Amino acid sequence: MPRLNHLNLEGVKIQSPIFLDVLPGLCPNLQTLNLKKASLALPDPEKRGKINPLYSLVNLVIQGTDTSGQIEKIFSLAPNVVRLNIISQDKVTPEVLIKISQLSRLEELEMKSVLEATDMVMCSIIENCPKLRIINCEHLEKLTDETLFACAKFGRLQKEVLNFKNCKNITDEGVKALSSLPNIASLLVGTDVEPNSISGASIIPLLRATTNSLIYLNIDNSRITGEIWKVLGETGVTKLSMKWCNQVDESEVVEARKKYSEKNILW
Secondary structure (H helix, E strand, C coil): CCCCCEEECCCCEECCCHHHHHHHHHCCCCCEEEEECCEECCCCHHHCCCCCCCCCCCEEEEECCCCHHHHHHHHHHCCCCCEEEEEEECCCCHHHHHHHHHCCCCCEEEEEEECCCCHHHHHHHHHHCCCCCEEEEECCCCCCHHHHHHHHHCCCCCCCEEECCCCCCCCHHHHHHHHHCCCCCEEECCCCCCCCCCCHHHHHHHHHHCCCCCCEEECCCCCCCHHHHHHHCCCCCCEEECCCCCCCCHHHHHHHHHHCHHHCCEC
Protein backbone atom coordinates (compact mmCIF):
# COMPACT_ATOMS: atom_id res chain seq x y z
CA MET A 1 0.00 0.00 0.00
CA PRO A 2 1.39 3.45 -0.92
CA ARG A 3 2.56 5.71 1.89
CA LEU A 4 1.22 9.08 0.84
CA ASN A 5 2.69 12.27 2.29
CA HIS A 6 0.90 14.75 0.00
CA LEU A 7 -2.90 14.80 -0.22
CA ASN A 8 -4.91 17.15 -2.45
CA LEU A 9 -8.60 17.15 -1.49
CA GLU A 10 -9.60 20.24 -3.46
CA GLY A 11 -13.37 20.35 -3.90
CA VAL A 12 -13.91 17.08 -2.00
CA LYS A 13 -16.86 16.74 0.40
CA ILE A 14 -16.39 14.03 3.05
CA GLN A 15 -19.29 13.73 5.46
CA SER A 16 -18.14 10.82 7.61
CA PRO A 17 -15.55 11.23 10.41
CA ILE A 18 -14.49 7.63 9.72
CA PHE A 19 -12.21 9.10 7.05
CA LEU A 20 -9.79 10.29 9.72
CA ASP A 21 -9.63 6.75 11.12
CA VAL A 22 -8.62 5.41 7.71
CA LEU A 23 -6.19 8.22 6.91
CA PRO A 24 -3.30 7.09 9.19
CA GLY A 25 -3.01 3.84 7.24
CA LEU A 26 -2.81 5.71 3.94
CA CYS A 27 -0.75 8.67 5.12
CA PRO A 28 1.16 7.78 8.31
CA ASN A 29 3.41 10.79 7.81
CA LEU A 30 1.17 13.29 6.04
CA GLN A 31 3.14 16.45 5.22
CA THR A 32 0.92 18.46 2.86
CA LEU A 33 -2.87 18.80 2.83
CA ASN A 34 -4.84 20.92 0.35
CA LEU A 35 -8.37 21.67 1.54
CA LYS A 36 -9.21 24.27 -1.11
CA LYS A 37 -13.01 24.41 -1.34
CA ALA A 38 -13.15 21.12 0.57
CA SER A 39 -15.32 19.99 3.45
CA LEU A 40 -14.31 17.37 6.01
CA ALA A 41 -16.31 15.96 8.88
CA LEU A 42 -13.89 16.45 11.77
CA PRO A 43 -14.32 15.25 15.37
CA ASP A 44 -13.67 17.47 18.35
CA PRO A 45 -9.91 17.15 19.04
CA GLU A 46 -10.40 16.47 22.75
CA LYS A 47 -12.74 13.57 21.97
CA ARG A 48 -10.37 11.90 19.54
CA GLY A 49 -8.54 9.04 21.24
CA LYS A 50 -6.97 7.41 18.19
CA ILE A 51 -3.93 8.44 16.15
CA ASN A 52 -4.19 11.99 14.83
CA PRO A 53 -3.32 11.85 11.10
CA LEU A 54 -2.95 15.64 10.89
CA TYR A 55 -0.34 15.92 13.64
CA SER A 56 2.57 15.61 11.19
CA LEU A 57 1.21 18.24 8.77
CA VAL A 58 3.78 20.81 7.63
CA ASN A 59 1.96 22.46 4.71
CA LEU A 60 -1.74 23.34 4.94
CA VAL A 61 -3.92 25.07 2.35
CA ILE A 62 -7.40 26.28 3.33
CA GLN A 63 -9.56 28.13 0.85
CA GLY A 64 -13.32 28.53 0.85
CA THR A 65 -13.72 25.99 3.67
CA ASP A 66 -17.23 25.98 5.04
CA THR A 67 -17.30 27.12 8.66
CA SER A 68 -15.34 28.63 11.51
CA GLY A 69 -15.91 25.47 13.54
CA GLN A 70 -14.30 23.27 10.92
CA ILE A 71 -11.24 25.50 10.59
CA GLU A 72 -10.83 25.73 14.36
CA LYS A 73 -10.73 21.94 14.56
CA ILE A 74 -8.14 21.79 11.78
CA PHE A 75 -5.84 24.16 13.68
CA SER A 76 -6.21 22.06 16.84
CA LEU A 77 -5.49 18.80 15.00
CA ALA A 78 -2.50 20.20 13.10
CA PRO A 79 -0.28 22.02 15.65
CA ASN A 80 2.99 21.56 13.73
CA VAL A 81 2.13 23.45 10.54
CA VAL A 82 5.08 25.41 9.14
CA ARG A 83 3.46 26.89 6.02
CA LEU A 84 -0.18 28.01 6.16
CA ASN A 85 -2.16 29.29 3.19
CA ILE A 86 -5.63 30.61 4.05
CA ILE A 87 -7.48 32.45 1.29
CA SER A 88 -10.94 33.84 0.54
CA GLN A 89 -12.65 33.26 3.86
CA ASP A 90 -15.63 35.46 4.63
CA LYS A 91 -17.28 33.29 7.29
CA VAL A 92 -14.37 32.78 9.68
CA THR A 93 -14.46 34.87 12.85
CA PRO A 94 -11.50 36.70 14.44
CA GLU A 95 -11.85 34.37 17.44
CA VAL A 96 -10.99 31.42 15.18
CA LEU A 97 -8.32 33.17 13.13
CA ILE A 98 -6.46 34.08 16.31
CA LYS A 99 -5.97 30.33 16.89
CA ILE A 100 -3.26 30.55 14.22
CA SER A 101 -1.08 32.12 16.91
CA GLN A 102 -0.94 28.70 18.59
CA LEU A 103 1.05 27.29 15.64
CA SER A 104 4.43 27.82 17.29
CA ARG A 105 6.39 26.32 14.36
CA LEU A 106 4.79 28.60 11.77
CA GLU A 107 7.34 30.14 9.39
CA GLU A 108 5.25 31.20 6.39
CA LEU A 109 1.77 32.71 6.47
CA GLU A 110 -0.26 33.54 3.39
CA MET A 111 -3.56 35.17 4.23
CA LYS A 112 -5.45 36.84 1.40
CA SER A 113 -8.99 38.20 1.15
CA VAL A 114 -9.90 37.03 4.64
CA LEU A 115 -12.69 39.38 5.71
CA GLU A 116 -12.25 39.19 9.49
CA ALA A 117 -8.43 39.32 9.60
CA THR A 118 -8.04 42.20 12.04
CA ASP A 119 -5.09 43.87 13.75
CA MET A 120 -5.91 41.86 16.87
CA VAL A 121 -5.50 38.63 14.89
CA MET A 122 -2.28 39.60 13.14
CA CYS A 123 -0.64 41.11 16.22
CA SER A 124 -1.28 37.91 18.17
CA ILE A 125 0.19 35.78 15.37
CA ILE A 126 3.29 37.98 15.04
CA GLU A 127 3.87 37.97 18.80
CA ASN A 128 3.37 34.26 19.39
CA CYS A 129 4.93 32.69 16.30
CA PRO A 130 8.65 33.40 16.84
CA LYS A 131 9.80 31.55 13.71
CA LEU A 132 7.56 33.53 11.36
CA ARG A 133 9.67 34.97 8.53
CA ILE A 134 7.30 35.33 5.58
CA ILE A 135 4.04 37.26 5.90
CA ASN A 136 1.89 37.49 2.76
CA CYS A 137 -1.23 39.45 3.66
CA GLU A 138 -3.06 40.87 0.65
CA HIS A 139 -6.49 42.46 0.45
CA LEU A 140 -7.00 42.53 4.21
CA GLU A 141 -9.11 45.64 4.48
CA LYS A 142 -9.25 45.73 8.30
CA LEU A 143 -5.49 45.86 8.81
CA THR A 144 -3.97 49.16 9.92
CA ASP A 145 -0.56 50.41 11.02
CA GLU A 146 -0.99 48.47 14.28
CA THR A 147 0.02 45.27 12.48
CA LEU A 148 3.18 46.89 11.14
CA PHE A 149 3.95 48.27 14.60
CA ALA A 150 3.78 44.69 15.87
CA CYS A 151 6.23 43.58 13.17
CA ALA A 152 8.63 46.27 14.34
CA LYS A 153 8.11 45.59 18.05
CA PHE A 154 8.91 41.90 17.82
CA GLY A 155 12.15 42.46 15.96
CA ARG A 156 13.48 39.09 17.04
CA LEU A 157 11.55 37.68 14.10
CA GLN A 158 13.56 37.14 10.94
CA LYS A 159 10.99 38.62 8.58
CA GLU A 160 12.28 38.07 5.07
CA VAL A 161 9.07 38.97 3.23
CA LEU A 162 6.42 41.46 4.32
CA ASN A 163 3.57 41.68 1.83
CA PHE A 164 0.76 44.06 2.75
CA LYS A 165 -0.29 44.83 -0.81
CA ASN A 166 -3.80 46.28 -1.13
CA CYS A 167 -4.14 46.73 2.62
CA LYS A 168 -5.42 50.22 2.01
CA ASN A 169 -5.42 51.45 5.63
CA ILE A 170 -1.64 51.24 6.00
CA THR A 171 0.06 54.64 6.14
CA ASP A 172 3.50 56.20 6.37
CA GLU A 173 3.54 55.73 10.14
CA GLY A 174 3.39 51.97 9.86
CA VAL A 175 5.94 51.73 7.05
CA LYS A 176 8.30 54.06 8.91
CA ALA A 177 8.25 51.69 11.90
CA LEU A 178 9.60 48.88 9.69
CA SER A 179 12.90 50.76 9.39
CA SER A 180 13.90 49.05 12.64
CA LEU A 181 13.94 45.69 10.83
CA PRO A 182 17.23 45.42 8.91
CA ASN A 183 16.57 41.96 7.46
CA ILE A 184 13.63 42.63 5.14
CA ALA A 185 14.26 41.20 1.67
CA SER A 186 10.88 42.05 0.10
CA LEU A 187 8.35 44.71 1.07
CA LEU A 188 5.03 45.24 -0.71
CA VAL A 189 2.80 48.10 0.42
CA GLY A 190 1.40 49.24 -2.93
CA THR A 191 -2.21 49.18 -4.11
CA ASP A 192 -3.58 48.08 -7.48
CA VAL A 193 -6.49 50.48 -7.96
CA GLU A 194 -6.91 53.24 -5.41
CA PRO A 195 -4.03 55.62 -4.60
CA ASN A 196 -2.57 55.11 -1.12
CA SER A 197 -0.97 57.50 1.35
CA ILE A 198 2.54 56.01 1.33
CA SER A 199 5.18 58.65 0.57
CA GLY A 200 8.87 59.37 0.71
CA ALA A 201 8.49 60.27 4.39
CA SER A 202 8.51 56.54 5.16
CA ILE A 203 10.10 54.95 2.07
CA ILE A 204 13.32 56.98 2.12
CA PRO A 205 14.21 56.14 5.77
CA LEU A 206 13.31 52.51 5.14
CA LEU A 207 15.57 52.30 2.09
CA ARG A 208 18.45 53.73 4.09
CA ALA A 209 17.85 51.31 6.98
CA THR A 210 17.63 48.20 4.79
CA THR A 211 20.57 48.92 2.48
CA ASN A 212 22.06 45.46 2.87
CA SER A 213 18.87 43.39 2.76
CA LEU A 214 16.03 44.88 0.70
CA ILE A 215 15.84 43.41 -2.82
CA TYR A 216 12.21 43.96 -3.88
CA LEU A 217 10.05 47.00 -3.15
CA ASN A 218 6.46 47.51 -4.31
CA ILE A 219 4.99 50.98 -3.77
CA ASP A 220 2.41 51.06 -6.57
CA ASN A 221 -0.03 53.98 -6.49
CA SER A 222 1.94 55.74 -3.74
CA ARG A 223 2.70 59.46 -3.36
CA ILE A 224 6.42 58.95 -3.87
CA THR A 225 8.31 61.68 -5.76
CA GLY A 226 11.65 61.90 -7.51
CA GLU A 227 13.45 62.06 -4.16
CA ILE A 228 13.56 58.28 -4.16
CA TRP A 229 16.31 58.36 -6.80
CA LYS A 230 18.65 60.10 -4.38
CA VAL A 231 18.97 56.95 -2.29
CA LEU A 232 17.88 54.10 -4.54
CA GLY A 233 21.29 53.58 -6.13
CA GLU A 234 22.89 53.23 -2.70
CA THR A 235 20.71 50.26 -1.81
CA GLY A 236 20.63 46.61 -2.83
CA VAL A 237 17.20 46.90 -4.49
CA THR A 238 17.12 45.05 -7.82
CA LYS A 239 13.36 45.03 -8.40
CA LEU A 240 11.16 48.09 -7.95
CA SER A 241 7.47 48.43 -8.75
CA MET A 242 6.00 51.93 -8.57
CA LYS A 243 3.18 51.85 -11.08
CA TRP A 244 0.87 54.84 -11.17
CA CYS A 245 3.17 56.97 -9.05
CA ASN A 246 2.25 60.06 -11.00
CA GLN A 247 4.18 62.52 -8.85
CA VAL A 248 7.45 61.28 -10.34
CA ASP A 249 8.69 63.39 -13.24
CA GLU A 250 9.59 61.43 -16.38
CA SER A 251 12.93 63.20 -16.70
CA GLU A 252 13.86 61.98 -13.22
CA VAL A 253 13.15 58.41 -14.26
CA VAL A 254 15.32 58.72 -17.37
CA GLU A 255 18.18 60.22 -15.36
CA ALA A 256 17.93 57.53 -12.70
CA ARG A 257 17.94 54.71 -15.24
CA LYS A 258 21.17 56.05 -16.70
CA LYS A 259 22.76 56.54 -13.30
CA TYR A 260 21.85 53.16 -11.86
CA SER A 261 21.77 50.94 -14.96
CA GLU A 262 24.75 48.96 -13.71
CA LYS A 263 22.69 47.79 -10.70
CA ASN A 264 20.25 45.90 -12.96
CA ILE A 265 17.22 47.38 -11.27
CA LEU A 266 14.00 46.09 -12.86
CA TRP A 267 11.57 48.89 -13.62
